[in-house]
Amino acid sequence: MTERAKILYVQTNGPDTPERLYAPLILAQTAEATGLEATVYFLGLGLRNLVRKEAEKIKIGEFPTLLELLQQMAARGIVIMACGQSMQLFSGQIAAEDLIPEAKIAGATTLNDLALEADAVLTF
Amino acid sequence: MTKNNSSRQAVSSCCCPFCDDPTCPDEGEGKYSCKNEEKVALHHVDCIGLYCPVPVMMAREEIESLEKGKIMELVADDPASAEDIPRWAKRAGHSLLAVKKEGEIFRFLIQKEKEERTGD
Numbered sequence: 001m002t003e004r005a006k007i008l009y010v011q012t013n014g015p016d017t018p019e020r021l022y023a024p025l026i027l028a029q030t031a032e033a034t035g036l037e038a039t040v041y042f043l044g045l046g047l048r049n050l051v052r053k054e055a056e057k058i059k060i061g062e063f064p065t066l067l068e069l070l071q072q073m074a075a076r077g078i079v080i081m082a083c084g085q086s087m088q089l090f091s092g093q094i095a096a097e098d099l100i101p102e103a104k105i106a107g108a109t110t111l112n113d114l115a116l117e118a119d120a121v122l123t124f
Numbered sequence: 125m126t127k128n129n130s131s132r133q134a135v136s137s138c139c140c141p142f143c144d145d146p147t148c149p150d151e152g153e154g155k156y157s158c159k160n161e162e163k164v165a166l167h168h169v170d171c172i173g174l175y176c177p178v179p180v181m182m183a184r185e186e187i188e189s190l191e192k193g194k195i196m197e198l199v200a201d202d203p204a205s206a207e208d209i210p211r212w213a214k215r216a217g218h219s220l221l222a223v224k225k226e227g228e229i230f231r232f233l234i235q236k237e238k239e240e241r242t243g244d
Contacts, residue, residue: 081207083204084175084176084202084203084204085175085176085177085204088175096203104207105203105204105206105207106204106206106207106208107176107177107180107202107204107205107207107208108176108177108180108208109176109177109180109207109208109209109211109212110204110207110208110211113211113215116215
């Protein structure tokens with residue numbers, strides 16, 4: 001079996017700029033639909049996209065809510081990763097339990113490794 | 125590796141929590157009754173309370189002090205270590221023998237395979 005090409009999206013934007021949040025998620029779904037192996041890594045302010053209570057409030061135009069989009073992605077096998085250390089940025093306001101259960105917590109080693117493994121990396 | 129239900133004869137071999145001996149009296153929490161503990165030669169690295177990237181940095185420093193073939197046991201409660209440590213081990217060229225989750229604590233067994241500092 002041929003190994004699928006890998007594409008990594010890194011999201012650093014947070015809910016304060018909702019118009020910047022959808023692009024990597026739409027791209028990841030498109031990548032998966034075209035046979036690529038897609039991973040979205042949420043880093044820094046981007047981690048807040050994975051806070052369930054925040055994600056369910058974000059909705060732009062005709063797009064689904066951010067939460068619905070994240071759940072669709074996970075159901076399609078797109079890997080969602082959360083930078084564990086980024087939780088420290090929010091002074092204890094975000095705990096692992098606040099994140100959507102589909103998110104896998106990872107660290108710096110994993111992000112570097114994913115970037116080296118990927119055939120392309122897009123950062124938002 | 126996990127314990128299985130095979131009908132293997134009782135042996136007085138490794139009794140660490142990662143062995144596949146069904147007769148092993150797993151005492152948990154890092155306590156071993158293993159009679160061959162010296163043979164297993166676990167080098168214990170405690171990363172409890174330490175967060176990314178410190179467990180990976182400690183793993184790299186500590187494994188350098190070991191001879192090739194020796195086994196390092198690293199315990200960490202940083203949830204990121206579940207992804208980070210196996211990836212570090214693979215890239216550094218060492219063998220991840222086992223991972224065990226005990227509550228919030230991850231226990232990794234890593235065998236030193238290379239002498240070089242880097243994974244290339």
